[in-house]
Amino acid sequence: MSTRKPKPAADTSEQILDLAENLIQTMGYSAFSYQDISSALGITKPSIHYHFPSKAELGTAVIERYAGRFGEALAAIEQDQSKSSVAMLERYFEPFLQFSKTPNKVCLCGALAGEMMALPPPMHDRADRFFKDHHAWLTAILKRGADRGEFRMSAPVAKTARMIFSALQGALLVKRTTGDASEVRDVVAAIKAQLAAA
Amino acid sequence: MSTRKPKPAADTSEQILDLAENLIQTMGYSAFSYQDISSALGITKPSIHYHFPSKAELGTAVIERYAGRFGEALAAIEQDQSKSSVAMLERYFEPFLQFSKTPNKVCLCGALAGEMMALPPPMHDRADRFFKDHHAWLTAILKRGADRGEFRMSAPVAKTARMIFSALQGALLVKRTTGDASEVRDVVAAIKAQLAAA
DNA sequence: GTCTATACAAAGATAGAC
DNA sequence: GTCTATCTTTGTATAGAC
Numbered sequence: 001m002s003t004r005k006p007k008p009a010a011d012t013s014e015q016i017l018d019l020a021e022n023l024i025q026t027m028g029y030s031a032f033s034y035q036d037i038s039s040a041l042g043i044t045k046p047s048i049h050y051h052f053p054s055k056a057e058l059g060t061a062v063i064e065r066y067a068g069r070f071g072e073a074l075a076a077i078e079q080d081q082s083k084s085s086v087a088m089l090e091r092y093f094e095p096f097l098q099f100s101k102t103p104n105k106v107c108l109c110g111a112l113a114g115e116m117m118a119l120p121p122p123m124h125d126r127a128d129r130f131f132k133d134h135h136a137w138l139t140a141i142l143k144r145g146a147d148r149g150e151f152r153m154s155a156p157v158a159k160t161a162r163m164i165f166s167a168l169q170g171a172l173l174v175k176r177t178t179g180d181a182s183e184v185r186d187v188v189a190a191i192k193a194q195l196a197a198a
Numbered sequence: 199m200s201t202r203k204p205k206p207a208a209d210t211s212e213q214i215l216d217l218a219e220n221l222i223q224t225m226g227y228s229a230f231s232y233q234d235i236s237s238a239l240g241i242t243k244p245s246i247h248y249h250f251p252s253k254a255e256l257g258t259a260v261i262e263r264y265a266g267r268f269g270e271a272l273a274a275i276e277q278d279q280s281k282s283s284v285a286m287l288e289r290y291f292e293p294f295l296q297f298s299k300t301p302n303k304v305c306l307c308g309a310l311a312g313e314m315m316a317l318p319p320p321m322h323d324r325a326d327r328f329f330k331d332h333h334a335w336l337t338a339i340l341k342r343g344a345d346r347g348e349f350r351m352s353a354p355v356a357k358t359a360r361m362i363f364s365a366l367q368g369a370l371l372v373k374r375t376t377g378d379a380s381e382v383r384d385v386v387a388a389i390k391a392q393l394a395a396a
Numbered sequence: 397g398t399c400t401a402t403a404c405a406a407a408g409a410t411a412g413a414c
Numbered sequence: 415g416t417c418t419a420t421c422t423t424t425g426t427a428t429a430g431a432c
Contacts, residue, residue, distance in 0.1 A: 012397080012398095026315045027228075027313055028228055028312055028313030028316055030225075030226055030228035031228035031313055031316035033424075033426085034425075034427090035424075035425075043397090044398070045425090046428080047398050047399075049426085049427065051397090053427085054426080054427080109375070110312060111312040111313070112312065113304075113312060113371035114310065114311060114313060115225055115226030115228070115229055115312060115313060116374055116375055117224045117302055118225035128375050128376050132376060154392050154394070155387060155392065159385070159391075160388050162369070162384045163385045163392075166367075166368030166369040166371075166381070166385050167368055169371060169372065170364030170365055170371070171360070171361075171364040173311035173371075174311065174363070176314055177310075177326050177329050186357040187364050190352075190357040193353035193357075194353065194361075194392055210416095231407060232407080232408070232409090241415090241417090243407095244409085244416075244417070245415070245417075248415060248416075253407090397432105400430090400431080401428105401431100402427100402429085403427080403428075404425100405424105405426085405427100407424070407425085408421105409421085410420085411420085412417100413418080413419100414415105414418100
């Protein structure tokens with residue numbers, strides 16, 4: 001019991017990453033500054049430089065952690081092969097529906113995509129990999145579902161996967177702009193209806 | 199013949215708008231500066247301030263012009279009621295496919311969506327209206343196609359419209375990041391296959 | 397690991413001459 | 415309508431004390 005703290009008292013580095021992630025998701029990478037973090041955290045700017053020498057390194061660490069977390073979640077979903085493909089997809093949608101509940105959050109990589117050419121190369125590369133990994137994962141799940149007769153697809157699996165992923169990313173962006181929380185829910189509903197259509 | 203110049207010799211304001219639009223589409227609003235424009239145009243920063251006193255006003259003018267242009271295109275498509283709904287949708291896809299041919303361009307509003315909270319309110323409002331107008335237009339076309347038996351939909355029209363629009367916006371963002379030009383084509387293909395499925 | 401102090405560059409913007 | 419000159423603020427970053 002004493003070896004497992006209830007709240008691991010996030011060290012400063014983690015807190016900085018948390019804040020930076022949030023700031024990027026709400027205002028974008030270019031628009032946030034060390035000042036924003038230092039104010040929110042109650043420490044000075046140089047203290048942040050101690051943990052992350054440059055903004056590019058901080059940005060890279062943020063996306064690295066985010067993509068890693070997301071990747072683990074995907075791996076966990078496909079681990080239990082006893083689940084139906086429909087159930088797996090259901091769990092895949094969860095984080096997107098979760099995002100849609102907060103008014104101003106989008107997928108970190110979706111936010112970054114809009115300002116891609118202004119990002120340091122390591123961040124660009126990591127976002128690239130994030131998108132490609134997602135596509136590969138979704139394609140595999142859709143193929144499994146099609147093989148097992150759980151999904152009906154009117155287009156090739158890979159193209160359907162691209163449409164679903166693009167729709168989810170786009171839905172988050174549109175939702176944030178219009179403020180209509182049902183955007184993501186509607187898109188998820190349309191995707192499910194499409195895959196279930198007989 | 200003399201009243202219609204072949205190349206209207208865009209005045210400075212137009213050239214500034216063109217450049218700003220391009221810069222926002224490639225690096226985002228926060229990341230571009232008056233310096234970028236002044237360098238590209240060969241005039242000084244104060245000259246730009248003469249045409250657009252503040253960056254917020256320039257940004258607003260850019261989105262205003264862009265959304266107006268897009269709105270006119272949509273109006274033109276639905277004008278010719280003799281066309282099939284499939285043909286109308288085909289023409290709607292065109293600008294998105296066009297974007298996908300240039301390596302670094304996304305829809306202006308798609309780029310802005312990622313940094314929405316960092317934008318001046320007028321820009322936010324205009325992007326909001328852009329998304330809502332698109333949804334209304336798409337919904338009308340889909341309804342027309344469904345009524346005429348040209349489209350098959352497994353979900354309500356409004357939800358299908360949301361999915362299609364989100365998918366197009368998301369596809370542009372993913373494409374720009376991964377550099378895979380077929381992303382948008384694949385998504386368009388998947389959408390068409392879905393609507394045509396019997 | 398956090399602070400004060402500071403350097404340095406870039407940004408948005410204005411005044412006033414031409 | 416464009417220029418030079420200048421101002422102010424902010425941003426990223428470093429040096430060095432505690």
